[in-house]
Amino acid sequence: MRVAGYDPATEPYEVRKRLGILFQNPENGLVAPFVEDDVAFGLENLGVDREEMRARVAEAIEAVGLSGYERREPHTLSGGEKQRVALAGLLAAGPEILALDEPTSMLDAAGRREVLGRLQALRATRTILHATHHLEELVDADRILVLNGGNLVSDVTPARLFSDAELLRENRLVLPTVQRLALELGLSPAELRTPERLARAVLARAARGAGAR
Amino acid sequence: MRLELRDVFHVYAPGTPFEVEALRGVSVAVEPGEVLGIVGGTGSGKSTLVQHMNLLLTPASGEVLVDGVDARTVERGELRRRVGLVFQFPEAALFAPTVEEDVAFAPRRLGLDGGEVRTRVRDSLEALGAGHLAGRSPFALSGGEKRRVAVAGVLAMGPEVLVLDEPTAGLDPATRGDLLALILGLKAAGISVVLVSHDLDEVAEVADRVCAIERGVVRAVGTPAEVFYGAAEEDLAPATVQTVVALGEAQRGVGRPVRFRETLAALEALAEG
Ligand SMILES: Nc1ncnc2c1ncn2[C@@H]1O[C@H](COP(=O)(O)OP(=O)(O)OP(=O)(O)O)[C@@H](O)[C@H]1O
Numbered sequence: 016m017r018v019a020g021y022d023p024a025t026e027p028y029e030v031r032k033r034l035g036i037l038f039q040n041p042e043n044g045l046v047a048p049f050v051e052d053d054v055a056f057g058l059e060n061l062g063v064d065r066e067e068m069r070a071r072v073a074e075a076i077e078a079v080g081l082s083g084y085e086r087r088e089p090h091t092l093s094g095g096e097k098q099r100v101a102l103a104g105l106l107a108a109g110p111e112i113l114a115l116d117e118p119t120s121m122l123d124a125a126g127r128r129e130v131l132g133r134l135q136a137l138r139a140t141r142t143i144l145h146a147t148h149h150l151e152e153l154v155d156a157d158r159i160l161v162l163n164g165g166n167l168v169s170d171v172t173p174a175r176l177f178s179d180a181e182l183l184r185e186n187r188l189v190l191p192t193v194q195r196l197a198l199e200l201g202l203s204p205a206e207l208r209t210p211e212r213l214a215r216a217v218l219a220r221a222a223r224g225a226g227a228r
Numbered sequence: 229m230r231l232e233l234r235d236v237f238h239v240y241a242p243g244t245p246f247e248v249e250a251l252r253g254v255s256v257a258v259e260p261g262e263v264l265g266i267v268g269g270t271g272s273g274k275s276t277l278v279q280h281m282n283l284l285l286t287p288a289s290g291e292v293l294v295d296g297v298d299a300r301t302v303e304r305g306e307l308r309r310r311v312g313l314v315f316q317f318p319e320a321a322l323f324a325p326t327v328e329e330d331v332a333f334a335p336r337r338l339g340l341d342g343g344e345v346r347t348r349v350r351d352s353l354e355a356l357g358a359g360h361l362a363g364r365s366p367f368a369l370s371g372g373e374k375r376r377v378a379v380a381g382v383l384a385m386g387p388e389v390l391v392l393d394e395p396t397a398g399l400d401p402a403t404r405g406d407l408l409a410l411i412l413g414l415k416a417a418g419i420s421v422v423l424v425s426h427d428l429d430e431v432a433e434v435a436d437r438v439c440a441i442e443r444g445v446v447r448a449v450g451t452p453a454e455v456f457y458g459a460a461e462e463d464l465a466p467a468t469v470q471t472v473v474a475l476g477e478a479q480r481g482v483g484r485p486v487r488f489r490e491t492l493a494a495l496e497a498l499a500e501g
């Protein structure tokens with residue numbers, strides 16, 4: 016294995032500078048006594064100077080909507096707040112490659128949208144590995160790798176995966192609710208990604224039916 | 229059993245600069261044998277609320293009633309047994325060398341005899357589809373398997389109310405589906421289930437009633453249709469409801485379906501005219 020050309024076994028420091036990981040259980044990543052130290056933790060190891068560090072930490076905390084939480088102790092936070100702190104740490108460090116394991120599992124709808132929006136913006140300059148069981152979070156991905164039993168079984172576009180019922184079934188993947196409704200209605204699941212589009216397609220079909228009668 | 233919270237307030241770190249009023253006059257009941265969904269944004273007070281159900285947290289003011297009786301008068305161990313609480317990310321608390329011993333821990337502390345403990349351990353692991361894991365080390369399991377074992381540990385106490393705080397967060401669809409089936413199975417057996425979840429689609433599938441909380445206050449309680457159609461514009465509706473609402477004018481003939489199957493049937497009827 017190589018990360019940006021470096022071997023993690025012999026050059027872990029070089030790898031850590033370039034690759035940031037967000038763990039599935041946010042508690043596993045929180046280490047410091049206060050939220051702000053936790054967010055700064057990754058930066059401290061990068062040798063960033065004090066001033067810049069302070070600015071980047073403040074910016075990241077603001078970005079995840081946790082202003083005012085700087086001096087809170089991480090263990091007193093709610094599940095979603097912990098996940099936001101962990102994400103802020105990653106944003107502050109700003110590695111070239113972000114590996115995220117179920118980054119929105121504890122977030123509400125608004126939080127999920129914010130995080131996905133931020134990841135979308137980061138794509139221009141970063142590589143993102145986003146592991147999730149929620150396929151709706153991957154609709155805009157460049158590629159989806161399907162793993163099963165430790166093997167890479169497929170490397171496809173979201174549109175391909177969403178319309179391949181067999182591939183989904185074999186790997187016990189479940190389409191998002193909107194796409195499942197579309198599929199059962201005989202409409203194209205890959206194109207009808209939002210409730211609004213699905214509703215329009217249903218209405219269009221009803222109108223066509225009425226016209227034919 | 230009927231569990232009721234009446235005008236409950238909870239304050240964390242009172243008198244410090246970090247004082248948080250996490251619950252501000254919450255009243256809600258869990259009726260016998262129902263599935264009550266609890267939904268609300270990050271930090272709205274859901275975990276705080278459910279930890280009052282077995283007095284793991286005590287209210288600053290207000291009451292918790294068990295079948296009409298002040299829960300404080302019920303012996304602590306008894307209350308913790310009757311109201312089983314599964315925390316957010318419960319797998320972090322697995323500790324025994326084998327799955328079997330982990331699940332046996334709580335029932336053994338109830339003073340049950342060895343035979344009864346073994347039966348309960350077997351039954352609850354089986355209910356979670358985890359019977360084959362009994363002899364394994366909990367630390368060497370997958371995330372989904374760990375979650376199954378953690379839930380089995382609480383189920384083995386034989387609760388009358390099972391409270392699940394984000395039980396499906398981060399889970400694969402197969403484990404998620406099994407957990408939802410378990411919830412409906414418990415309900416059929418007369419056990420009440422409280423389900424805290426950010427996944428409104430899954431709450432829509434299993435809940436009899438929904439309680440929506442926002443910044444420590446109950447914003448709505450009622451059937452899923454009442455709560456979700458009342459909140460469809462505010463980020464608090466499952467994809468089924470959002471789709472029906474997006475029909476606009478045409479929604480009138482469709483009614484207010486919430487579950488997947490009902491919604492599909494309603495959309496099919498509309499599309500076919
Ligand atoms: N031990 C604690 N000390 C201080 N404040 C706390 C403590 N536990 C929770 N809080 C605060 O109380 C509020 C409610 O927290 P709670 O965990 O009940 O939220 P929640 O609805 O479960 O959120 P989530 O969906 O993120 O899990 C939050 O603002 C949180 O920061």
Ligand SMILES: [Mg+2]
Nearest residue numbers: 093094274275
């Ligand atoms: Mg919580």
